[in-house]
Amino acid sequence: MINKSESPKIRAMAKQIRMSAHKARRVINQIRGRSYGQALMILELMPYGACYPILRLISSAAANANHNMSLNKANLFVSRAEVNEGSFFKRFQPRARGRAYQIHKPTCNITIVLEEISR
Secondary structure, three states, X not given: OOOOOOOOEEEEEEEEEOOOHHHHHHHHHHHOOOEHHHHXXXXXHOOOOOHHHHHHHHHHHXXXXXXXXXXXXXXXXXXXXXXXXXXXXXXXXXXXXXXXXXXXXXXXXXXXXXXEOOO
């Protein structure tokens, strides 16, 4: 049984990650609610490019929990994971007749919250 009210919450955020929020959400939906070990396995085996920044972020959150609160990484689970759209990188592509075509390169902000499993 997981008791969410008493366990400490460990948070890690990554801002301005250079990928669309839709691609990151596809990966985040697979690890939400899983234990730390399961989430690492899933992220290492999935074939998407969005897995690497999310894997680094989840590892950072677990390291924060271990260093700051002396929690065991094996007792952590992903209680909340969300992806929000960030700002756009705006670039220009030259077009015919000297015109410029604006290119929007999307970014996203990822937040992961880990909690300790209380048995």
